[in-house]
Amino acid sequence: MTIAVEIDTGTLGFPRMGPNRELKFALEKYWRGAITQEQLNKIAVDVETQNWHTQVERGIQRIGVGMFSLYDHVLDWTLYLGCEPQRFTKLTSDVDRYFAMARGLDGIPALDMTKWFDSNYHYEVPELNVHTTPKANFKNFIDTIKRAQSTLGKNKAVPVILGPLTYLALAKYDDNTSIASMLPKLLPLYTLLINQLAALGVPEVQVHEPSLVGAHASKLLPHLVSVYGDNTTAGALTHPNVNLHIATYFEAIDDDVYKWFATSKIAALSLDFTRGDNLSVLQKFGFPSGKRLGVGIVDGRGVWKIAPSTITPILSSILEVISRNPNAALTIQPSSSLQHVPYTTKAEVDFQANLSSLYGVLSFAYEKLDEVKLISNIIKDGQLTNSTTAFQAANAAWATYYKENPAKQAVQTRVKSVTEADLKRPSDFATRRPHQMKSCPILPTTTIGSFPQTAQIRGLRRQLKLGKITQQAYEAQIDAQIAYNIGVQDALGLDILVHGEPERTDMVEFFAEKLNGFAFSQNGWVQSYGSRCVRPPVIYADLERPLDMTVREFKVAQGFSAYKPVKGMLTGPVTILNWSFPRLDITRKEQAYQLALCLRDEVAALEKAGCTIIQVDEPALREGMPLKLSKKDAYLRWAVDAFRLSTAVAANATSIHTHMCYCEFNDCMPSIDEIDADVNSIENARSGDETIRAFKSIGYKKDLGPGVYDIHSPVVPPKDEIIAKLESFLKLLPAKQLVVNPDCGLKTRRWPETIAALKNMVEAAHQVRSSLK
Structure with a gap:
């Protein structure tokens, strides 16, 4: 049965270092003074352009651009928004301020660094206080979008911006500052940026708001209308010629946030179907007419090939919900940016030679793009079953993997035999400390x-x-x-x-x-x-x-x-x-x-x-x-x-x-x-x-x-x-x-x-x- 729903493919981000870590080595040479800023920028542009071509070659139709970074994308937005702490303002060069915030200088400590949600990626924490006076600094970002449009075309190049709510949720504040007090300062800058993108003919903008799935979601809910509007009110980022696509990942969206989306004028919403139970949210509330769902079904943080027996029930359930509303559309995509996985399994000679069963079930960034395209084609052809011909190779690879790597009984038994006594030191700290480090x-x-x-x-x-x-x-x-x-x-x-x-x-x-x-x-x-x-x-x-x-x-x-x-x-x-x-x-x-x-x-x-x-x-x-x-x-x-x-x-x-x-x-x-x-x-x-x-x-x-x-x-x-x-x-x-x-x-x-x-x-x-x- 052919599915009467518009289906395409997309991405939310891509690895940044280059297939051979070209950007890593260029950065370290630049910091040593071995290459110039112009040489560093050329290498970065080459890596980013290669990333775009790779996605086009593998059939991706909506390519997220703007997440590429010389150090950290959150730090990029601190620079774009002019939110540098005062101790860096004496540095007049953007690049000097940027790397000083990342790495510090004599007498100028770097920004704090912490983990990006529950991943092993580290971001530079924005520091916001009563003295923070945001100022638009979007030239580099706009230049990137222009370059992407020239390379990919306006419809394929989808600008990615870090949403204001997530930027503020990730920041740290002094006692007199908060998300509520900073948001009015930032929104005019975001409005300016959307207007600049509209002037370039950008039809859609991906606004990444992963904080809408985390512990901050309830605190951010009251601000959704002022930022994005609702069914009757325009928000600061609303523009008549630009569709807003809110991207979430790493967990399930909260019910209240989803209900707001369903009645808002937001054009698209990306959900992660590999972590958290977004399927239940979708089944509970349905999917609204005239909107597009970004289906994050290919794991953007893991290295395993899709398991047809796992994803086909999820996809079938999504299609059942979407098919109730013929005006809805789907984008098949990774669950998050692919920056969390390596480039390609093709470079792994040892896997192929020594662990053939494992190699058959591995999927890195390039291979995940192929999986996105494969799933899209299967759905379009109405062949979505676990046993479909296109899934047979994956099923066979998983069967071989499990056959060649059975459970080890001794390990299983030892784990099951762990008791509470195995978790306790012989004595408490007060008793044992006098005996230590004498x-x-x-x-x-x-x-x-x-x-x-x-x-x-x-x-x-x-x-x-x-x-x-x-x-x-x-x-x-x-x-x-x-x-x-x-x-x-x-x-x-x-x-x-x-x-x-x-x-x-x-x-x-x-x-x-x-x-x-x-x-x-x-x-x-x-x-x-x-x-x-x-x-x-x-x-x-x-x-x-x-x-x-x-x-x-x-x-x-x-x-x-x-x-x-x-x-x-x-x-x-x-x-x-x-x-x-x-x-x-x-x-x-x-x-x-x-x-x-x-x-x-x-x-x-x-x-x-x-x-x-x-x-x-x-x-x-x-x-x-x-x-x-x-x-x-x-x-x-x-x-x-x-x-x-x-x-x-x-x-x-x-x-x-x-x-x-x-x-x-x-x-x-x-x-x-x-x-x-x-x-x-x-x-x-x-x-x-x-x-x-x-x-x-x-x-x-x-x-x-x-x-x-x-x-x-x-x-x-x-x-x-x-x-x-x-x-x-x-x-x-x-x-x-x-x-x-x-x-x-x-x-x-x-x-x-x-x-x-x-x-x-x-x-x-x-x-x-x-x-x-």
């Missing part, structure tokens, strides 16, 4: 774990991978680097040492490589922030730890330090899960427990090797929290339990540390306390003392390591600045409760600035420590 002074100094990853270290790993050196030769050179790292720390006077992680490409990938059940890409790079890219591993089977993962390097490092403890360094189960591409056939909770049991065995092995301080990092624990408050408690329960399952095996004398960064913690503070880590080292350098105050507000009694300087900035913090930080900490917490450290690992920094910054940190700690006597 050799350390008050205000002990340490680092988060990693030291600079030099070209020599990266080259060494490449040589090993290519078989040009033996494992023995590789380990000898790694050990020499560990010796250097320990020597630097000893010379600087740090109290708790780390081996520096020279053997680790990435804090998740390293552990994934040691476990059975993970697969790895060669070119599966995904942007984390700025030029920073990661290659998330893929969980494809039950997880097992066949051998020790970190014990050898710990022994080497501790052997170079007779008097100071060396931390064992692990990545926590929730972070490994959230920074990997998880399986779809079992729950995330079960995958977290499998990881936790592997890490539990590693904690025990480190203890047996003499390690008395073990850091289990969980920077992504808050990141993975659901956007709907109704789902929050269930997630936090199993996430906390997974961490405790990893660490509860430790004896009282073993100090368990963790590290958390670049998230808003206020809405989960009791759970962070409940993980029962002895020391929590937190990002704090970009957020004043807000995070410490949050810990203090819940009566936090364990030890805390607030970051004293921002490692994402190349600026070396002056000693006096660190002293001021420490003194501000001491106004909130007693010295016996504080550990002194940077706010994150030092992997991305260079040695000269690393040594200079740590020297200032240690000297500052010594000075403050002496003042306490």
Whole structure:
């Protein structure tokens, strides 16, 4: 049966770094002064243009343009709206202000950075206060749209703008400012922009408002009419010649927001049908006449190929609702921007050669475009069934995958056998703390774990991978680097040492490589922030730890330090899960427990090797929290339990540390306390003392390591600045409760600035420590 509904294809965004990370390398050259701004811009334009052509070639008819960015799209809108904090206004160049907000300059701290909803992408947080005076600065954006129209045509190029409600919901404010007070200042600028786009002949604008599905939705609801209007009233963004398309993703839209849309003059609404239950919303309220539904049915955040048995019932139900109203239309599209997945599986030679069953069910950005087009054609042809010819290849690939990767009975049994007793340390914190870190002074100094990853270290790993050196030769050179790292720390006077992680490409990938059940890409790079890219591993089977993962390097490092403890360094189960591409056939909770049991065995092995301080990092624990408050408690329960399952095996004398960064913690503070880590080292350098105050507000009694300087900035913090930080900490917490450290690992920094910054940190700690006597 042919479907009598208009159907086309679209996208909400695309990867930015380039298939070979061209933009990453160009940015880093520009920051080093190796290329000019003009050369950087040319490379960016080339990557963006290639992205557009790729989408056209794969049959996409509505191509979202305007989300491409040199660093971060939220930061772009801070620049477009002229909302830079006053400390940056003395920089007269747009590009200088832009990168200063992202990375900081001497005496000018960068903007705070946190996670984009529940993803591992980081955005630069807008700072808004009574002095913020927005000013239109849309030239670069308009130039991009003109270029897209010239390349794609006016009907294919759909401008993407970050909606005013989401921009304001993502910002942080002083005490006298709020969304309600800032919105009237921003709306005239958005009106101006819509008018400028209308003058270019733009028929449709995608307005991304993902905050309409999250915890902020109820607070934003009262502002929808002033921004977008309703059935009788024009909003600030309303224009007679421009159709507004509101895009939401990552969760289900709230009923009240959907009901407003249904009666408004908004032309189109995108919904995510891969996360949250948007289908129920659609079935409950129907779909209004004369509007278009963006059907986010291809997962924009996962790497798995569509499973026909899963998507056909959803699509059939959507078509049933839409068919009641013949004037409605559909756009088949990814569920969100494809910036969260790699470019293409075609570059993954090892997958094809060694894991053929897995390769058959993987889908990256290019392949997801093909899936969008395939689904659109199937619906148009009236052939939407699980067994349709076009879906047979996907069905066969999934059948092979499941056949070749069966459940591992030993793993399944161990997970099912976990009890409450497995989640508890031998004694409470007050009892065990006097037995820990006995050799350390008050205000002990340490680092988060990693030291600079030099070209020599990266080259060494490449040589090993290519078989040009033996494992023995590789380990000898790694050990020499560990010796250097320990020597630097000893010379600087740090109290708790780390081996520096020279053997680790990435804090998740390293552990994934040691476990059975993970697969790895060669070119599966995904942007984390700025030029920073990661290659998330893929969980494809039950997880097992066949051998020790970190014990050898710990022994080497501790052997170079007779008097100071060396931390064992692990990545926590929730972070490994959230920074990997998880399986779809079992729950995330079960995958977290499998990881936790592997890490539990590693904690025990480190203890047996003499390690008395073990850091289990969980920077992504808050990141993975659901956007709907109704789902929050269930997630936090199993996430906390997974961490405790990893660490509860430790004896009282073993100090368990963790590290958390670049998230808003206020809405989960009791759970962070409940993980029962002895020391929590937190990002704090970009957020004043807000995070410490949050810990203090819940009566936090364990030890805390607030970051004293921002490692994402190349600026070396002056000693006096660190002293001021420490003194501000001491106004909130007693010295016996504080550990002194940077706010994150030092992997991305260079040695000269690393040594200079740590020297200032240690000297500052010594000075403050002496003042306490």
